[in-house]
């Protein structure tokens with residue numbers, strides 16, 4: 216989605232940046248893992264196919280993809296951005312007749328980063344983009360759905376924490392669909408103040424980060 220191509224979202228533990236060509240090799244490496252293929256119901260792709268996918272995700276109007284970075288690592292400019300990558304998150308508009316409905320997918324790909332609150336922070340980010348006072352792009356999404364493998368208890372537990380309710384179960388695909396409607400009342404009661412979220416221009420932030428260090432002359 217072009218709407219997020221220059222959007223950087225910063226939280227307490229993570230920085231979300233648009234998925235670009237530089238991220239593809241690491242992403243491809245992750246997706247060679249049979250465990251991640253199973254957990255995310257993904258097919259293995261060649262590196263070339265992964266590049267095509269990245270380009271189509273960038274161009275398509277119905278998909279919004281961010282790469283999740285470790286904020287602490289990213290703050291150190293000597294560490295290349297690719298080495299700060301820990302996962303990704305996607306929003307898909309699934310029903311052309313209802314642009315307020317989106318499907319969410321999240322993956323903390325690097326196992327040592329799981330169970331540390333990153334998944335919750337990223338989910339919170341996307342659910343409440345509409346309600347922050349940071350001026351992030353308004354996508355107009357109010358209803359979120361997520362499809363999760365029936366055996367993926369951790370992910371089911373996480374989304375239930377965000378008040379997602381069971382909508383349907385497919386025994387054929389062995390997956391459950393959960394959904395939530397996000398409104399101001401839910402935001403106030405359940406999640407409180409979201410003002411820790413910041414939005415910046417990705418291009419500028421990346422250029423500043425990559426700029427060579429020039430010592431001040433005395």
Ligand SMILES: CC(C)(COP(=O)(O)OP(=O)(O)OC[C@H]1O[C@@H](n2cnc3c(N)ncnc32)[C@H](O)[C@@H]1OP(=O)(O)O)[C@@H](O)C(=O)NCCC(=O)NCCS
Pocket residue numbers: 251254255302320321322323324328329330331332333334335336361362363364367368369370372373376
């Ligand atoms: C599912 C996933 C996104 C969760 O992100 P995470 O950063 O590991 O999770 P968090 O630390 O934010 O924890 C979120 C909630 O998940 C549940 N959870 C996380 N780790 C858990 C564990 N080891 N055992 C049981 N529940 C666990 C808990 O409900 C937790 O909330 P709590 O800490 O308040 O109890 C991540 O583990 C992941 O990407 N797994 C592999 C890919 C995948 O399955 N993606 C989902 C496809 S739909």
